[in-house]
Amino acid sequence: STTDAGGAPTGSKTIGVSIADQKSLFYIAAADGMKAAAEEAGYTLVLESADNDATRQVNQVQNLLTQQVGVLIYTPQDATAAGAGVRLANDAGVPVVALDQKPETDDVEISTFIATDSVKAAYDVCTWMFEQMGGEGDIAVLQGPLGATAELQRTEGCKKALAENPGINAVQWESAGWDETQAFDTTQNILTAHPELKAVFGESDAMALGAAKAAQQAGRTGMVFAGIDGFPTMFTAISDGLTQATMAQQPYMMGKLAVENAIQLLEGGADLPQDQYQDAVLVTGDNVAENDPTKFYGPEAARN
Amino acid sequence: MAASPRTGAGLVCTGLTKQYGGVTVVNDIDIALVPGRVVGLVGENGAGKSTTSGMIAGLVQPDRGSMTIDGDPYEPRSPGDALKAGVVLIHQEIRMVRELTVAENIFIGRLPMRGGRVDRARMNEEAADVLARLGSRVDPRQRIDELSIAAQQEIEIARALSRKPRFVIFDEPSASLGKSETARVFDQIEALKAGGAGIVYISHRIEEITRLSDAIVCLRDGHLAARWDTGDVSREAIVRAMVGRDFTYGHGTPPEAGNRTVIEVSGLGRTGAFEGIDFAVRAGEILGVAGLVGAGRTEVVRTLAGADRATEGRIVVDGEDTVIRSPQDAIRAGIAMVPEDRKSQGLLLARDSMDNMTLPWQRHLSRRGIVTRSALTATYRRFREELDIRGQADVAVAHLSGGNQQKVLLAKWLVHQPKVLILDEPTRGVDVGAKMTIYAAIRRLAEDGVAVIVVSSELEEVLGLSHRVLVMAEGRPQGILDRADATPEAVMRLALPQHADATHI
């Protein structure tokens, strides 16, 4: 849709990818999906990872544009700051496929947006959790690094569910920085201060796992632990009864889709929908056996 | 008395008192800096000379007492205040900013400006000027860490002179200087005096005091022990006032050395530093090493002690060829060295005397690999007695007086008796009493069969102590004199390059 600047050479078979990091399995799986799709179609993929630093990510977008990529797949570290990167691409006339997050500003253009609805995912899993609790009791929420977009959206979703469940009392909000060890320590402390606690919502699987392990060690049974992500380890934990639920996202598939869209854009004549929201699947003890983790996180997920 | 001024003229201190941790180190001292006159300040190590100077120069706040300049109250709260009042202290310990140039060190705190910028050209020029007055040939643009201690001391003095001070306190300026540099400092003091400055001169070299002073003040244990209104006082009287008893200041003939050669050095050299060093020292023998500042004496002994590596030559200890590549090698071979710069090479300033003395001997003092406090304490006690080390036992050596620091440093290398003991400037900044103690200790070691090598810039010291004297110049040996032949003139003839004019020295 934006071709006036004419920076991208026609016929370029290079797809630039700027991704927030390559440490979290979500992004790794998305990248794996992209690589697989690009290889299949015979396109070159140049991938940059920003280590969760918005400034650095803008730098890397600059660097990708320097290399004259024909299309940019952009998974920004932060939705509100995403505009800067997209604007650079717009200025260079390179179309953008936004994955997972998209800019909140209106003055930039993206060709399509592929994402899980994080607010909805958090809302769904929290609602399920509250049902399991019979609609009443104390819970704690382990948040991601404060200020991170995923943290804000997942917090928002859970707060929405809380508003609809007046019997549920969120007695403690605490940040554990997506980290399992920190979640473990924090949960130990929360359990000490709140002996009546019935459930913990971890805004990521790692944190839910850490919380569950802390409760297990403290000899607490009958609690509910839910997360978001759908990591293979979480599947195992649900099967084992350590944790109870997760909202499994489909980064591998989303990555593939992003590349397919990108190729369409390169070859012209694409008519892509503005938003393509992917459903997150609620995985619980009831359906964990039917769900194959590789469906969500790609072939690599089978290694565990 | 002439030095007891018409009220108000000059800088007058009354009743200065200072305590540290309950100990009164300066007690009720009166002293006056009168324009055009030099007060000699003497006293044992730790008598309180530097503390007194510190109070006058705003480094140390007195607990009691008052000061006036020309009758007006003078209460320096910081060195800056003192400098503004024209009071300058040449500190006993050389204090330089190693990272800066010579000129910057001289003008630190008051760099000359032009058009809102530091005027480097003028700064270098003026620095060169002051340095030239001191007869120093140091390049003002050089960095400090390339300079010898003596050169640094000159810069310290240049720094003070360049401030055109009204009152100057020289705290042992000569301790790190050779004879000729000292002579030039004296010239400057005379010039300052003629210019109407009031001066305090502190030294352990009595002859310097008597030569320079118009009045002499003697401190003992923080008290004012004696005062003379003239510089013309006998050495014996001063020493008696300092230490409270008569003191024989002189050297007897050292006891006969043994026959067994302990260390033999042949063809020793280090590229760019020295070469062709041959000598042997027998058990019980004291070999003096004399030479002008920069003659390379320190470099030779550092190499023997493994601090630097030789590039050629042989070292034989007790008949065995010994390769010395590190201080560890040297210590293992029984060679110990008391280095010339106790602050940067000798002592851990933040630790106490006991820790310092026992530092190289932790393994020897341990039992089944465990270092016990009692073993360390016993060692410390032994040497505190033997060398008469004063000062608090548990205080960082940085707070000890210079003489006591030197004794701690000596003790450090006597804990485990070495075969060869090297002393580089062993009495730098040490009072007469302590000097005697150190000389006695050196003699005793020789009697015990240790081979001793003494490097010193005090000719009297080398000649008095040694059986034989090795004279060096420009990194090469100039000859070895027997005690009988080692007159000051003979040594100087060898130490001086042929064409130099000897009138300086």
Place this chain on the structure above:
Amino acid sequence: MTVSDPSTTAAGATAASPATIAARTVPADRREPRAWKKWAGRVPGPLVGLVVIFVLLSILSPYFLTSRNLLNIVTQISAVGIMSVGALMVIIIGGIDLSVGATLALSSMVMGYLFSYSGMPFELALVLGLAVGALIGLLNGILVTVGRLQPFIATLATMSAATGLAVFITGGNTVNGFPEWFVSLTRLSIAGIPVQGLILLAVFLLAAFWLRLRPGGRALYAIGGNEEVARLSGIPVRRTKLVVYTLAGLLAALGGLLVTSRLDSAQPTAGAADLLNVIAVVVIGGASLAGGTGSLLGTFVGLLIIGVLNNGLSLLGVSPNLQPVVLGAVIVAAVLTDRQARKAQSGER
């Protein structure tokens, strides 16, 4: 004060009276303040601050002083505590080790990878994981001694490299399913004390023994105080430094073992948050980054301050946004309080 009237002495114009000479003997009152000072000097770092925090939390939270919570604190501080011991030694010799957290992660991932991906017997994987930690430490040591790099640069470089490798090795995947005995290691208690607490204690005691009583350990202080003096005193400076950095790496790997066992999971991003904590513990404990000072007792107090604070702020339900603010303020207050207290004791101004 014998010469109390200076003018008389001045008039006397010659040598002093015999009474003056007598004044030389050390007065008895010298000993008194010194004993105090010595004692105060031995009080580890900000002990006063710790006590205040402890008392306050006991009053503010009914859960704080329960035995269960105290045991939790022990398990929460053990990994950081073990790393702090290594960091302390490095700081004593005047260095710094930025790579501890990354070393923890890499050694844990290597262990997990070898065990899970290459099917190596677990015990061997464990030993190799520790070896990797020691190796990174040794590399740091070599860069600092042979390469003469500033420790900051050298360990920054290894930190960067180890962080990358930790993710690279399994492509970001965590490793789970460690043997039962290994996982239960951090769940066991002996005589009511968690095993990891005992390991922590053992590390502290061994290190204290080395630093206080063994010649090799005591040398660290000399090296940090003045490297040249240490060298001239026959201390093998280079070798000691290599040993210290290697130990720091090994201890970071040991911390990694505990973290792995505790969660039954080796994670590439573990330890990233620990670096500043570890150094803070040591510095709050009274060590100076200039080298030459620092004690294990002080470090332990620093460790407790950080551990107790983190735990207490959680128990009190302080808003997560404000927790770091309170933490910062309390650290300053603790260090300042302690300083005041020690000054008052030692009679300094």
Place this chain on the structure above:
Amino acid sequence: MTVSDPSTTAAGATAASPATIAARTVPADRREPRAWKKWAGRVPGPLVGLVVIFVLLSILSPYFLTSRNLLNIVTQISAVGIMSVGALMVIIIGGIDLSVGATLALSSMVMGYLFSYSGMPFELALVLGLAVGALIGLLNGILVTVGRLQPFIATLATMSAATGLAVFITGGNTVNGFPEWFVSLTRLSIAGIPVQGLILLAVFLLAAFWLRLRPGGRALYAIGGNEEVARLSGIPVRRTKLVVYTLAGLLAALGGLLVTSRLDSAQPTAGAADLLNVIAVVVIGGASLAGGTGSLLGTFVGLLIIGVLNNGLSLLGVSPNLQPVVLGAVIVAAVLTDRQARKAQSGER
């Protein structure tokens, strides 16, 4: 060897062979290596390393040496570069500032909050944002001078507090929608050079003028080299330290401004990753954390090394997780290479 005795120097020819004497005494001969040394000493830190990296990247990537890419590098390094200037000054006086990144975030958030939440005119919000940065710096300075805290502890505490406050102030929300002129600030170029590059240059030049030519700036080296001497020479040590920490805070806030403008977004988590980068830049540039040394030229070279490397690794498409590994290795290599080169030049062994 410095021959301090003039008579010695006069000794043109004595007993020894002429060659040796020339080598030992004649100043002319001694000047030679020293002139070299001096020159080498002025060559900013690891310039050699930078040149090698630059040449290698030019060969390896066809995009590297394009003017567009070089301009990109300029915009990419500007915020870190501005902060590095503050960090350099703090490091020269022998301190350290861990709070730069957090200060960047907090001042940016304060500006955003005042503008967006409380409806203050943007220009005023901007000035107040800068003031917040200066204030944090001043607080650091006060803690270090009046409180006599180790800089590491003091700035760790303010870092922690500022990080928390940056999130607290808007509850973690980012602020967008800044005025157009402000956002376009970082998109404009004057004479082909991006405005932020010009700001960077201006900061470096002003700082260089102060550090090299103004007495107040020269005093920093004296304080870092030997604080006691500085004090004894009448330099207002405490005041200078306060100024330096305040400047460091202010420069961090200025960096925050640029980041905010560039992203059109004030973010509470901005700057978190910058701390180590900033210190690395200064240290790679040849400054010693012990204080007393460091130059702006060196820091600039350090900045370019980090900036060019990050850019180059991107262009070469090195796998993201291996990038930190390569980065670590290259930093070590750059610093080592430079050391070798300078040794060779200055004739040291």
